[in-house]
Amino acid sequence: MPALAAPDIDPAAAFPDVRALRDAAKARNWQAVEAGFGRLVDPAVHRLAVSQVGDALDRGLVESVAAANPIDPLSQTLLAWRLVHDGWNIRTGAWGNNVSQEQWKAFHTHLHRAEQILIEVTARHPGYTSAWTERLHTARGLSLGQAEARRRYERLSAGAPGFYAAQDAMVQQLCPKWGGSYEAMHGFAVECVRSAPPGSVNGGMVPAAHIEHWLLLTRDEDDRAGAAYLKRPEVQQELRWAAEQSVFHPAFRPGPDWVDAHSLFAMAFSLAENYQAAAAHFNALLHGGNLASESGWQYLGDAAKEFAAHRERAFQKGFGR
Template identity: 45%
Template sequence: MPELVPLRSAARQGHWPAVQAYFTSLDSTEKVSYAVGLLAETADVERMLEKAVADRPADPLPRTLLADRYVRIGWGIRSDLRAKHVSQEQFDQFHDWLRRAEQILIDVCAEQPAYAPAWTVRLITARGLSLGQSEARRRYDRLTAHHPHHYPAQMQLLQQLCPKWGGSWDAAHGFAREAAAAAPDGSHAGALVALAHLEHWLELDGGEAGAYMRGLPVRDDLRFAAQVSVLHSDHRAGWYGIGAHSAFALAFSLGGHFEDALPHFTALGDRASDFPWSYLPNPKSAFVKYRKSALATL
């Protein structure tokens, strides 16, 4: 997105004043969380952030950015493979980086209990450090006491509630539906329903996976969630809009419901988010193929 180019440039140049000015200009906590995640993906940015933390030890922003960067470094070492494919050495390094991040974030959240970006990153460290469902829920509840419908945090908790991280499908789908129903019309929260179904699809074998996504209960679930969120007249795309439409476009397409996928591909145009398309072996070709099938329904 063009709006994020100045942040990327400042981060790559190691120019902290420009980074700080960019965050100061943002007008919502969701944008701050999005930008925190984007900057944390920048290689070697931890050098600039460590200096910023040393220079401004009371400022929650550089500390949260540094913590998230440490999380990304750790997760890069661990990889996205299932636990059985990760070596003990990888796990040791992964946990070491996450513990560094967690120590920073404990202080930030104690000093600034309403600072949503820090709590959002703490949902990731809770998952990576295997702190359990109750602790993740506690952190989410602390955040939502100040920010009831913080979509970045909702996406993180949804991951925790999936069976692969010790949850259950009842918990994951239940949370997604509850969040979508509780959020204001036009919010991004409805996309959680699509993401939960995509997570469920991933866990099923071949034919069973296809049958699951083609099922009318899943289709109807997706239709309702889309209508109250990204297809609602009150919806404003924001920075999470591409990801939200991508989740619906992919979920409907996997079920062969291309007429339902069409408005999401129309909203996307030539754009797509890495997640959740990255769940497919060849995301770019899948996007083009499914979009072509959706457009053929016109």
Template identity: 45%
Template structure:
């Protein structure tokens, strides 16, 4: 009998040990330790850690206190603003708008407006801060500031960091019809980011992400199956994988679990089982909430992995 496959975990701390260190520092309200964890990080890891700090339940009062002590502190402002954003989204919930109460929306928007005031100051003082600009993209979406304003914010960031994937992922969401965008602009942006990124960079995942968003928007089962069966869709996802996760220059930098997870799912959905199996092998027991939350979470990951290994010939 083959050995049982490891149960997947979607905990970021399992993939990135810095996340566990950050959580401990936040729980201990140890600001010097928090500062040390952010020192000299590359932009992708810095942004990942900012979001993890912002999403860490229970650290809001501590981060607010640190910010109040020195409102000019770049990191303190970024973390406090991000925590306000995350708290706001928790209040709003992930439900569709019609299921969100007026009170929830009011509190959500109030949190985002407060975060905006903090992060405006951060980006004014430090215009090359990729994490603060990335979070301001989330604010633009939540406050429905429009496509032009979101693009303006992205362009300000891209002037300093032209291949910053967290920001590109955020803008891709903004460009979806569900946020008042359209499919043509979404795909054009994803393709441009993939085309201009170096070979082996993770940015081509935006192609897979764009097709995932398009597929999720189709309500009819036959139409959704037909979409995934199109040769142009299959080929584009395959080529994006070749430029990124299947390229020898691809490395496990910040965000790699989400990148491989997205390709694993889209390669499964387009019946490219051997390529999907290579992604599950690289992931081991690691996964990310997105995109697996769209297909059953941990159970979906487990089921697709088993099918990829059965049909793709790997384990």
């Protein structure tokens, strides 16, 4: 059987409108960017476009456009996104005790500025979901606490129930490494599934939480402890339940974040060596366009290579392709 092509991990692979916006951003064509955002009606696609355009736009252009449009929610949110993104790049993904004082200072400077911008945006435009989602990231980075993060999440959810990007941010916020607990994180993830309509992508929060749990056990103990945790019967049962309620429910239809959800399930099952369950998710992604998400997989190293290696291992067991 011929080898599979490398998976496409481009977040915009399934969204031509977002790719066009990103191309316009790379070309420094602000008018095309602004017009393109005006045609986006799905808040989840808008959020994806903010991340793709924010990363592609030249920082100087973002600054100048935002300065010229101080009450424009789009340019202000793109600038805030870029500040947060650049701040996290300075901090890096290292554990806190491996981040220097200079890195912490620059990180907080970026996030404080982004926070002030986002406060203004959400005050003028209370329903601007992309800005509220970014405020969850600033709350975590600035250590504003669980109660404040919850307040922001509930404020966002009032206008956009079950918003995947916001729930993903809250799983991070509620994990122990950010002042939460395993109980709070897993309880939230399960509630995301229960409160969503059958066939929604929100089931992806369950493997996201279990992967965070695996990561902390791997750090604090060793790889065997993390794998043993994921192999627990109750963990496997919860993962299967979440998949059946979401991406494998008869009502499921691919939409924003479906690739992320399947990728997380594939990773959680793969790390537990449940190759039959993992292969089902790898198959869905393969036949949906050979797509993959970096979410979670970056913890293993090169996300695309790790995804491909685990996929091949699952398929070698005879469960896929």
